[in-house]
Every structure is written in C-alpha cells, then in structure tokens.
Amino acid sequence: MKRELPQIIKLIEYELLILDRDSIPESVGQKIHLNYAKEIKIEFPNFKTGYKWQLTSKGRVGNIPITPEFHIFIRPKVPINNIFGMLEYAYKLKIKFPLGQIKCQSLEQTYETLANILAQKILERCRKGLYRDYLPKTERLAYIRGRVDLRSALEKPWDVKLKCDYHEQTGDIEDNQILAWTLFIIGRSGLCRESVSSTVRKAFHALQGFVTLKHFKSEACIDRTYHRLNQDYQLLHALCRFFLDNTGPSHETGDRQMLPFLIDMANLYEKFVAEWLKANxxxxxxxxxxxxxxxxxxxxxxxxxxxxxxxxxxxxxxxxxxxxxxxxxxxxxxxxxxxxxxxxxxxxxxxxxxxxxxxxxxxxxxxxxxxxxxxxxxxxxxxxxxxxxxxxxxxxxx
Structure with missing residues (x-):
C-alpha cells in the first residue's frame, strides 16, 4: 500500500501565517500549543481572529513532525547558503569543499548534506580502525591479570577466582559512542533521502558491533581531548554537536516516531558572530x-x-x-x-x-x-x- 505524504504547512520565521479554520484539525492545534509553544505562537480560530488559525514562528527554523500525517516546515529569512556558512563558523566545521560544490536550496538539504558527510567520514574511520583506549575494569578471574585484590583473596582463601583490577583496550568508549548516538538520531529524523539514509544506516551498523548505544547531549562534544591518534574525531564531534544541538525530543513514544529538527536562529547568530570575530x-x-x-x-x-x-x-x-x-x-x-x-x-x-x-x-x-x-x-x-x-x-x- 502506498504511504500517503504528510500534510505540510510552511512558515517563515517571525512572519504571521493565517489559515482557514478547516486547514488544521483542532487536535493538531492542541499538540502545537502544548508541545511547541516556545517555537510557534498559535491562535485558535475565534471571534478576534475572524475564526481563522494564526501561526507565527518565534525565531526557530526547521521541521516539526506534529503527527505522522501533519508536519510544519519553518523557513529562515536568511539565504540557505549563508545558513550553511554560519553553521561552518559556529560549529567549527573545518570541511574543505571544492568551489561551488555545496549548493543547498533548503534546510533539509543542508541537514542531509552534513549527515552524508558525517556518515561517510565515520565509514572511512571504521575502515582504518576505530580509535581505542584503555579503560579500567574489575573482574573475578581464575588467573592473575593486572593488580590482585589481596585483602579479598585472604578473606576468602577457598575462592579460586581472584578479584583483579586491570585496564582493557576497547573501542567502546565515549568518542565512538557519541558517533553511534548521533547516527541513530539522524536515522530517526526522516529528513534524508534514501541514498543518504542508506549511508547513515551503513555507518551505524559498522559501529553497532563494537559500540554501546548511549544517550548523549550536545555538551558531550565540547572541550574533548584530541591528539595524534584521534585528531580526525574533532570534525566528527563538531558535526555531532550540530545534530544533537538542533534535534529535539519526540513527544510520542516509540523508536519509529520522527524527531523535530529546529535551529534557534538567535543562538546560531550569536555563535556565528563570536567565531567569526575570533577568526578575523x-x-x-x-x-x-x-x-x-x-x-x-x-x-x-x-x-x-x-x-x-x-x-x-x-x-x-x-x-x-x-x-x-x-x-x-x-x-x-x-x-x-x-x-x-x-x-x-x-x-x-x-x-x-x-x-x-x-x-x-x-x-x-x-x-x-x-x-x-x-x-x-x-x-x-x-x-x-x-x-x-x-x-x-x-x-x-x-
């Protein structure tokens, strides 16, 4: 059975949109009011509004899937290529593109472009081998490894297993867990075409066998330590920060629910001006x-x-x-x-x-x-x- 495309309402940041009463189901209006009051000012049809809906974006741009059948797209006033340029500065995305290669016509294309870059670079790193580090581990073993807890051994001399403290080299570390969580979030966004979604899934599955899936906030991508062995992770984590910063929580349960993608333009402008001044x-x-x-x-x-x-x-x-x-x-x-x-x-x-x-x-x-x-x-x-x-x-x- 062919899946019906969702109904889409398009807003422009800070501009009032007036719609007929039957354009939005009341249940959808209630979801907008309850879940997205910070992003959208909504007036229900009444005597003052001429019995029409009134919606105004409060300075956030992007995609909000209110329900699987009803989405809101909020367009920026700023040219899309300049949004991309602001993101490059604000998130320190030091990506060297061939001249004229990036020509995004919409926020969805910007999202998709960065998602594809992240997935491709993660696959490249997987082919070279994930960065691994030594993590402390405590385990009861039938043989000596690392430092033995003598006090525990003397208290239970009949126990043939010894409590050992040692360090084990593993790829299941925060550096890689951040990558896996971000790919998981991108996969749930529903904003990428199948060609890019396929690359994202491939990169996620390449990590899945080695890395535990854990929830991370964007703050985890800031002030990390990089050196000769993981220097390329700096760009990967900068891209992850962009996606984690601008992807909101779903208001429905279940992994199949699409997630909102929203850029706070005031916050982006502040970050951009700061990073541009630092550089110039x-x-x-x-x-x-x-x-x-x-x-x-x-x-x-x-x-x-x-x-x-x-x-x-x-x-x-x-x-x-x-x-x-x-x-x-x-x-x-x-x-x-x-x-x-x-x-x-x-x-x-x-x-x-x-x-x-x-x-x-x-x-x-x-x-x-x-x-x-x-x-x-x-x-x-x-x-x-x-x-x-x-x-x-x-x-x-x-």
Whole structure:
C-alpha cells in the first residue's frame, strides 16, 4: 500500500501565517500549543481572529513532525547558503569543499548534506580502525591479570577466582559512542533521502558491533581531548554537536516516531558572530564568550561577547547580539548593554543586528558610547563581517 505524504504547512520565521479554520484539525492545534509553544505562537480560530488559525514562528527554523500525517516546515529569512556558512563558523566545521560544490536550496538539504558527510567520514574511520583506549575494569578471574585484590583473596582463601583490577583496550568508549548516538538520531529524523539514509544506516551498523548505544547531549562534544591518534574525531564531534544541538525530543513514544529538527536562529547568530570575530579580529584583541557578570548578590547575567586587549586584559568593547530587525533600538536592550558596560567599567557598548536599523543608535550615556552596528546575513558573510569590523574598530584596521 502506498504511504500517503504528510500534510505540510510552511512558515517563515517571525512572519504571521493565517489559515482557514478547516486547514488544521483542532487536535493538531492542541499538540502545537502544548508541545511547541516556545517555537510557534498559535491562535485558535475565534471571534478576534475572524475564526481563522494564526501561526507565527518565534525565531526557530526547521521541521516539526506534529503527527505522522501533519508536519510544519519553518523557513529562515536568511539565504540557505549563508545558513550553511554560519553553521561552518559556529560549529567549527573545518570541511574543505571544492568551489561551488555545496549548493543547498533548503534546510533539509543542508541537514542531509552534513549527515552524508558525517556518515561517510565515520565509514572511512571504521575502515582504518576505530580509535581505542584503555579503560579500567574489575573482574573475578581464575588467573592473575593486572593488580590482585589481596585483602579479598585472604578473606576468602577457598575462592579460586581472584578479584583483579586491570585496564582493557576497547573501542567502546565515549568518542565512538557519541558517533553511534548521533547516527541513530539522524536515522530517526526522516529528513534524508534514501541514498543518504542508506549511508547513515551503513555507518551505524559498522559501529553497532563494537559500540554501546548511549544517550548523549550536545555538551558531550565540547572541550574533548584530541591528539595524534584521534585528531580526525574533532570534525566528527563538531558535526555531532550540530545534530544533537538542533534535534529535539519526540513527544510520542516509540523508536519509529520522527524527531523535530529546529535551529534557534538567535543562538546560531550569536555563535556565528563570536567565531567569526575570533577568526578575523586583529591579533591584539581577544574575544570572550558568555562572560558572567554579577549585578548584585542575588542576580547575575552572561554577556554575549567581550573584546579585550590581550596585553592589558582590559575590556574594550561589550557586545550583545540581537537577532531581530526593529526600526530602532528598544529601550530595554539599551539599558541592558549599558548595565553590562558599567559592570565591567567599559566605555564601548555595542548592539549587533543582522539588518540595518532605520534609526541606528550612536549616543553617549555618561562615559559610555552606545552604538548599534550591523553584521548582515543577506549577502556574502565575509564581506559583511569585514564591513562590521571596520565599523566596530575604525581606527584599528588598515
């Protein structure tokens, strides 16, 4: 029997979509409201809405399978190739593509492209041999291996088996378990065509005989140790972090349920700007992310970005990314960045937006200069970054 394709509703981030009352079953509307209130603002048909559905994405883009028969696709305003470029920076995906090879037309193609790269590289590593490490193990043996627990042996002299502590070389380690879990997640996404799904399954089965399937969060991919024997795992774990970061939990039980794939654009923009600055800011500056600042004994906050002088460690610029496009700087955002600057005794406070404001900000608040600047996502990202950097540091760059 031919499987029916799911009904798909397409949203664009932050744009209101109005649909007729019979376009969405009420049960589906309730699932959206209960399970995806952070991602989608939904208004049920009523007198105020003209008895129509109203849906607005809250800044996340991707695919949400509400039910097997009903999916929501949320499209970004940013060009897809720039989404790919942002991901490369934000997740440090140091992949050397031949010029013009990557031409993704949708988020699903971006997901599929990265899934295929991950699966192919895991298969390549399996052919060379998985990285193995020595793990401590305790076991009762009929022979001596490693260190014998003499106290245990003397307490039970009749027991022919000795308690031994030893190290065993194994491939069933966290480095490889992260890969297996990520492939498992990709396989459940339902976002890849059969040609890529087949490669993902092949890579998963290559690991399955050697690696225990364990649940991991994206944080497991950060700050890992790499050396000569596992250096290539750095890219593999960077790709895994992307998938684990942006794949949400299913709200249904059973392994066959598809998982939502959602990119938080505000979070991606913040990561991208930070990594781009780290790679391109003049060497006399140091970029710090998520810097904790304490306002009083009961309240502390984290600042998106700091630009510091390496020689003196002095904070020269406080930066806060704002993934939105208002006509002018909102007063709450202005007060917040000034509070950050005051807390760190910094004289330059910068609000960074993805689009030019109709009324840009450049004012003095006591000793603090507060500005709004643009790191645009509409065209070439590197050129946009260079323009942003020249506006940020006009007297420093050639």
């Amino acid at each position: 800011t003049p060497k006399r500056f140091k970029v710090e992310e998520q810097y904790p600042v304490k306002h009083d004994k009961d309240y502390f906050d984290r600042i998106d970005l700091l630009l510091c002088d390496i020689a003196t460690s002095k904070v020269l610029y406080v930066l806060d990314t704002k993934y939105k496009a208002p006509d002018t700087v909102e007063s709450d955002d202005r007060h917040q960045i000034v509070a950050y600057a005051n807390a760190l005794k910094c004289q330059n406070a910068i609000l960074v937006y993805p689009q030019n404001l109709k009324q840009p900000l450049d004012i003095k608040n006591d000793d603090i200069r507060v500005r709004s600047l643009t790191f645009s996502l509409d065209s070439d990202l590197h050129e946009a970054g260079e323009t942003f950097l020249k506006s940020l540091l006009p007297n420093t760059l050639p």
